[in-house]
Amino acid sequence: MISKLEIQETNRMIEKMNLDVRTITLGISLLDCIDSDLGRLNEKIYQKITTLAGNLVATGEEIAKEYGIPVVNKRISVTPIGLIGASACHSEDDFVEIAKTLDKAGKAVGVNFIGGYSALVSKGMTKAEELLLRSIPKALAETDVVCSSVNVGSTKTGINMDAVRLMGQVIRRTAENTADKDSIGCAKLVVFCNAPDDNPFMAGAFHGVTEADAVINVGVSGPGVVKKALEQARGKDFEFLCETIKKTAFKITRVGQLVAKRASEMLNVPFGIVDLSLAPTPAVGDSVAEILQEIGLEHPGAPGTTAALALLNDQVKKGGIMASSYVGGLSGAFIPVSEDQGMIDAVLAGCLTLEKLEAMTCVCSVGLDMIAIPGDTSAETLSGIIADEMAIGMINQKTTAVRLIPVIGKKVGDSAEFGGLLGYAPIMPVNSFSCADFVNRKGRIPAPVHSFKN
Amino acid sequence: MKRAIITVVGKDTVGIIAKVCTYLSAENVNVLDISQTIVGGYFNMMMIVDVSASKIDFNNLSDGLSKVGEEIGCVIRIQLEDIFDMMHRI
Numbered sequence: 001m002i003s004k005l006e007i008q009e010t011n012r013m014i015e016k017m018n019l020d021v022r023t024i025t026l027g028i029s030l031l032d033c034i035d036s037d038l039g040r041l042n043e044k045i046y047q048k049i050t051t052l053a054g055n056l057v058a059t060g061e062e063i064a065k066e067y068g069i070p071v072v073n074k075r076i077s078v079t080p081i082g083l084i085g086a087s088a089c090h091s092e093d094d095f096v097e098i099a100k101t102l103d104k105a106g107k108a109v110g111v112n113f114i115g116g117y118s119a120l121v122s123k124g125m126t127k128a129e130e131l132l133l134r135s136i137p138k139a140l141a142e143t144d145v146v147c148s149s150v151n152v153g154s155t156k157t158g159i160n161m162d163a164v165r166l167m168g169q170v171i172r173r174t175a176e177n178t179a180d181k182d183s184i185g186c187a188k189l190v191v192f193c194n195a196p197d198d199n200p201f202m203a204g205a206f207h208g209v210t211e212a213d214a215v216i217n218v219g220v221s222g223p224g225v226v227k228k229a230l231e232q233a234r235g236k237d238f239e240f241l242c243e244t245i246k247k248t249a250f251k252i253t254r255v256g257q258l259v260a261k262r263a264s265e266m267l268n269v270p271f272g273i274v275d276l277s278l279a280p281t282p283a284v285g286d287s288v289a290e291i292l293q294e295i296g297l298e299h300p301g302a303p304g305t306t307a308a309l310a311l312l313n314d315q316v317k318k319g320g321i322m323a324s325s326y327v328g329g330l331s332g333a334f335i336p337v338s339e340d341q342g343m344i345d346a347v348l349a350g351c352l353t354l355e356k357l358e359a360m361t362c363v364c365s366v367g368l369d370m371i372a373i374p375g376d377t378s379a380e381t382l383s384g385i386i387a388d389e390m391a392i393g394m395i396n397q398k399t400t401a402v403r404l405i406p407v408i409g410k411k412v413g414d415s416a417e418f419g420g421l422l423g424y425a426p427i428m429p430v431n432s433f434s435c436a437d438f439v440n441r442k443g444r445i446p447a448p449v450h451s452f453k454n
Numbered sequence: 455m456k457r458a459i460i461t462v463v464g465k466d467t468v469g470i471i472a473k474v475c476t477y478l479s480a481e482n483v484n485v486l487d488i489s490q491t492i493v494g495g496y497f498n499m500m501m502i503v504d505v506s507a508s509k510i511d512f513n514n515l516s517d518g519l520s521k522v523g524e525e526i527g528c529v530i531r532i533q534l535e536d537i538f539d540m541m542h543r544i
Contacts, residue, residue, distance in 0.1 A: 007538055
């Protein structure tokens with residue numbers, strides 16, 4: 001029998017510590033929609049998404065009611081459009097038409113994001129994939145809920161530097177196309193190395209080609225719960241600290257598992273994975289930075305940050321893996337700047353720099369995330385930053401990503417306002433020495449050796 | 455059997471249990487267990503109920519209880535028991 005204390009603990013987590021299910025993401029394969037006629041392709045895509053996801057939002061709301069826990073986002077991910085549009089699209093504008101179809105379908109079923117305007121080009125680009133990459137700035141400017149991601153490298157294939165160079169230009173143009181809204185288009189665009197096929201979190205979600213026709217993936221969250229639990233660990237040793245994080249991660253993940261199973265039953269779609277990530281929001285008490293402070297840092301960015309984050313990330317995984325047999329996606333701690341009030345404070349205090357964030361990405365999931373940089377940052381510099389981050393992923397056999405926002409017309413000292421879950425961000429300085437001759441070399445960085453690990 | 459947990463929190467007043475139980479009985483929800491404390495004038499009740507024979511669906515039951523709560527100045531939540539089992543039992 002469940003005790004009163006346990007019931008109170010669960011409800012305190014939900015009411016006071018922002019425990020929620022961050023997203024139920026329905027992955028949909030569009031492979032069976034492929035057609036050489038663009039009109040027919042768009043029609044099939046729209047039909048398939050609206051048929052399969054018609055009940056997604058209502059189901060999410062019903063589950064929230066049943067368990068008394070908020071289900072914040074209901075989202076869709078689809079097969080990378082670089083594959084789906086390959087035979088129908090002969091120009092950038094053809095691809096933009098598909099983006100508009102996704103936008104229309106997403107709005108029709110009421111989801112807040114639809115991911116998968118993507119291309120997997122870690123070794124090379126097809127003609128169609130290059131067109132898709134070039135169409136991203138227009139697609140993101142002319143749609144509201146579509147998210148785009150491009151995988152430009154992997155541990156097995158190396159880094160496609162032609163794609164990295166192109167993505168520097170694409171990010172710049174995306175920023176310019178949405179300059180009137182603090183370049184918000186870039187908040188919906190991620191560059192990956194080792195992108196996972198089953199990530200439920202935006203903007204990087206897409207439905208991998210190895211996945212079933214439709215699948216439910218769930219992302220849980222709860223940095224506030226971990227932070228609160230760690231208040232009891234003040235002054236205690238590392239063993240106590242780690243035990244506390246593991247136990248808390250277990251509890252959070254179990255809720256995700258329950259919700260995923262229930263959603264899968266109700267929608268009659270197989271359950272895929274639970275993503276264990278600690279995902280912050282701009283709300284006070286929902287911050288990964290506050291966890292790092294509770295571990296003992298004045299601000300994230302101080303010496304010791306990388307070690308503290310490594311510890312946190314590992315304990316979250318250890319606790320979470322026990323709670324669900326199917327863990328996947330990105331699973332770790334997210335360290336976006338604009339979506340985490342504690343990170344913003346650290347930047348404003350002068351404690352957290354882009355270089356330190358880069359070091360932190362070596363030991364946690366994702367990468368340089370939601371970082372606003374000066375609007376005059378060149379495409380080559382963007383490509384250089386992407387290449388660095390991709391190299392970290394490639395060598396360390398982990399996922400890394402870059403979601404940078406060069407905010408047009410703004411410079412260090414200003415701040416960019418994105419609104420909602422995306423938050424706001426102070427503009428961070430970027431090393432402005434040139435890397436142009438490096439990124440302008442053609443070809444790819446070869447795959448690394450997998451032995452001689454020292 | 456489909457078990458759910460009802461929690462009622464608010465300022466203590468006459469007839470809280472009566473009002474909640476009257477509502478549950480009208481909707482054919484069976485009460486399996488009740489425990490209740492009052493600390494510093496605050497009423498805190500936990501009920502385990504069986505909703506399998508309920509006349510209305512869970513969504514409406516939840517809304518109905520919230521409404522009863524508003525009338526008596528308490529916050530009333532109903533949640534399926536699974537969430538607590540999952541979180542606290544291996």
